[in-house]
Amino acid sequence: MRSATFVGLMARCAQSRTQRKGSMAGTAVLLILAIIFIAYGTTPAMSANVTAVRYPVPSHVSKWTDKLQVDKWLDAARAELTKNGSVPLDSSCDQRFGMGYLQRWRDAKKDVCTSGKSTFSCYEHPPANNGQNVGSLFCTATNLILNSNDFLGEVLTQPGTRYPTPKKGSAKVACALRQPLPWARGELEDSHTDRWLYGALEAAPEPEVMDACSDPRRTVSYPVYFVTRMDPTNAFHHFEEVNNLFAALWMYPHKELLQQGITIVAFDGAPAGFFLELWRRIAYPYRIRFLRNRPYPPGTCFKNVLIASMPHRSFYTHFWPGRTTDCRSLFFSGVMQWVHALMADIRPESYTWPDGQHRQNDDTVVGRVTWVSRRHFETANKHTFTGWQTQRMVGNDEDIIAALSSAVMSWNARSCLRDPGAPNCRKLPVYFEFGSMELGDHRWYPDQLMILARTNVLVAIHGAGVFNEVWLRPSTSAVIEVMHNSIGNYHYHNIAAFLGLPYHDMGSARDPSVIADQLRQVLDETAQRMVEEHKRKAAAVAAGGPEATSTLRRLRG
Structure with a gap:
């Protein structure tokens, strides 16, 4: 509309100018300007089969050239776990939760296509400790036609339907399909891959497929990641999908193609969810595509497809129910280093400030205690809760907040910062702020992450909110989980162990004074580590070491 208006104005201006002066040159100049304006406003940023992002991402993402080469983050995790090679990896832990885990998944490849111009292969997730876990398949395909x-x-x-119900032949490949398929349909129960292998996939004549795949107007040439999301509103389940993507990028045999980037396509009826900013950065320069809103034209050929494995049968499910581990995980540490780098503008590993931007009290170390409240969510939804959700309600949120706040204030009062002359005052130059955060009241990005990035002690009732422990810094942080009526669900204990994050299990204690006593003990331990880390970073900055270089600059380098 604005282009048409501009052209009209330019034409009238040109006509008037010509009538007044008879100047053909003036008309030509104005018409050229109009053409330039139209071209700038309407020309796609990239080729016809690419949907490019038209809203800005942080510069460290837009300039990141090897974002999908995940080996560097596994190398970084290995350096962390081995202290740059000075200590060996625990071989048992690495086999279960590190490179052994990834290698077993990669080695469990089975071909669905036996011959032809298309390929279709699937990688079977390693079995869980508590039984066979067939059904979590990561698949790849080439020359695949999709309706x-x-x-x-x-x-x-049928609005409200969560998962696809594909018609036979809605996905076609130019190959002979293995008969029988490597997995019985019952083995793939609860996995969206049964919808591909048994619901949609069909062999088609080679000319039909290759005609489409040789037509640029009908072909998507860059890699595409098809994902069927389980619950994009739940931090725990959402991050299963991030884990699975990271593993898929590592297993994918054509890593050179990932230099083109990868677009994310959601094959489901789930809501958009709360974590799209992370996926937007992964997909850049492409847009996330919700297939139900923006279907591809019928008969579109995808040259290179990655099909995600399904959440709830993933890395996490090795430990449920009732299983714990104290292992560090090279795999999960690598995933989190990658994700922290993606979100480094809001959650940097270290902060640096321009010259002159000093605090008045540079030696003071300020921490934060965050209580994850669920009161608003529970009040609004209690009439629709399942029995499992109802039994996890504590009912005394305000009493817990008051007790935790009082514990933090009394801990601070014993500091020599407050009264240097007091007998037996605490000499550590640390004090803590306290805050309660209802996650549902804040956007994940940037609001939640801004608070979590500054949190040193996270206190929460068992639930997906505890998963936010992954945004803490293990060297200066800790988590306290109140396992209210949730004994045996040790997901967050294990995730903390994977990352080397100090974890404290309160059992089903809901007495505010008991939780407050545990908090005081954790503050003592955490404050000591905070001071040590503060001194280390200050010394590094004074020496002009890596801490003197901004995190974002190091990422781009």
Whole structure:
């Protein structure tokens, strides 16, 4: 509309100018300007089969050239776990939760296509400690024809349907399909890959497939990641999908193609969720595509496809129910280093400030205690809760907040910062702020992450909110989990162990004074580590070491 208005104005101006002066040159100049304006406003940023992002991302993401080469983050995790090679990896832990885990998944490859111009292969997730876990398959394909609407089925025709109900032949490949398939349909129960292998996939004549795949107007040439999301509103389950993507990028045999980037396509009826900023950065320069809203034209050929494995049968499920581990995980540490780098503008590993931007009290170390409240969420939704959700409600949130706040204030009062002359005052130059955060009241980015990035002690009732421990810094932080009516669900204990984060289990204690006593003890331990880390970084900055270089600059380098 604005382009048309501009052209009209320019034309009238040109006509007036010509009538007044008879100047053809003036008309030509103005018309050239109009053409330039139209071209700038309407020309796609990239080729026809690319949907490019038209809203800004942080510069460290837009300039990041090897974002999808995840080996560097596994190398960084190895350096951390081995203290730069000075101590060996625990071989048992690495086999279960590190490179052994990834290698077993990669080595469990089975081909669905036996011959032809297309390929379709799947990698079977390693079995869990508590039984066979067939069904979590990561698959790759080349030269795959998709009819989006036929694949989605009831996701389009029956609002509220979460998962696709594909029509046979909605996905086609130019190859002979293995008969029988490597997995019985029952083995793939609860996995979206049964929808591909048994619901949608069909062999098609080679000319039909290759005609589409040789037509640039019908072909998506860059890698595409198809994901069926389980619960994008739940931090725990959402991050299973991030784990699976990281593993998929490591296993993918054509890593050179990832230099083009990868676009994320959601094959489900789930809501958008709360964590799209992370996926936006992963997908850049492409846009996230929700297939139900923006289906591809019928008969679109995808040259290179990655099909995500399903959450709830993943890395996490090795420890549920009732299983714990104290292992560090090279795999999960690598995932989190990658994710922290993606979100480094809001959650940097270290802060640096321009010359002159000093605090008046540079030697003071300020920490934060964050209580993750669920009161608003529980009040609004208690009439729709399942029995499992109802039994996890504590009912005395305000009493807990008051007790924790009082514990922090009394801890601070014993500091020599407050009264240097007091007998037996605490000499550590540390004090803590306290805050309560209802996650649902804040956007994940940037609001939640801004608070979590400054948190040193996270206190929460068992639930997906505890998963936010992954944003803490293990060297200066700790987590306290109140396992209210949730004994045996040790997900967050294990995740803390993977990252080397101090973890404290309160059992089903809901007495505010008991939780407050535990907090005081954790503050003593955490404050000591905070001072040590503060001194280390100050010494590094004074010496002009790595801490003197901004995190974002190091990422780009």
